Amino acid sequence: MTDEDVDAAVRRLSRRGFATMAVAAAAGFAGYRWLRTRPRVGGLELPFRRALWMNESIARAFYSPDRLSPLFRPSDVTKARVNGHLGLVENVDANAWRLAIEGAALPASLTLEEIRQLPVHEMITELRCIEGWSTIVKWKGVRLRELIARYPPPSPVRYVSMETPGRGYYVGLDIESALHPQSLLVYEMNDRPLDWHHGAPLRLAMPIKYGIKSIKRIGTIRYTDVRPPDFWADRGYDWYAGH
Ligand SMILES: Nc1nc2c(c(=O)[nH]1)N[C@H]1C(S)=C(S)[C@@H](COP(=O)(O)O)O[C@H]1N2
Ligand SMILES: [Mo]
Secondary structure (H helix, E strand, O other): OHHHHHHHHHHHHHHHHHHHHHHHHHHHHHHHHHHHHOOOOOOHHHHHHHHHHHHHHHHHHOOOOOOOOOOOOHOOOOOOOOOOOOOOOOOOOOOOOOEEEEEEOOEEEHHHHHHHHOOOOOEEEEEEOOOOOEEEEEEEEEEEHHHHHHOOOOOOOOOEEEOOOOOOEEEEEEHHHOOOOEEEEEEEEEEEEEOHHHHOOOOOOOOEOHHHHOOOOOHHHHHHHHOOOOHHHHOOOOOOOEE
């Protein structure tokens, strides 16, 4: 698919979006009341949830492992910002921590040292929060696809889920996005080891998706064929969350 095809498709969609708005406006308050009384799926009325599902199918059709999130220069790096402490703890003992990989052909429990032995990848990318702000961050770690290749599932799977120890925060990822070359398991941020606010000892950085998916303090990675629940999707946000 060329950029022109994408542009044309987006134009068609925004026309369709405009038409929907016009109908909604004409329907007025009755329509609004109808919408608000629809059954809810994941904290969201069904018609809205359907719109997110449609967005997802379009985003997935346009997905390509070659489509990279923009890269930045070291001088572009901004002051880090902290957002969200769900599932985090202040006193992290990196020596006691393990990364569990569940659903793998051979179950694995890795130390931080073992993860640091894997091929290192660095990138300077944008962390975009759905709240509307963004930062430019230098990340260092190992590609998720490298870890998946070394500890693969027994047969191909459609999803990967990740959660903090204790499951205070959890995300669900489609396998295509998990295998994207810019999906990185990170142990250093802006040339320093991660601190606990940013998810020590290991977090995800996934610039092809909104910040909600970049889970901090990963405890478990699990392969599954069933779409995994996701903390913010359970509270009304988009499950796919690509941008
Ligand atoms: N464990 C955990 N991971 C999390 C969150 C959280 O609350 N808990 N918040 C998410 C959100 S909404 C964003 S925008 C990013 C922010 O990452 P930062 O604090 O390193 O800027 O982390 C994501 N990962
Ligand atoms: Mo966010």
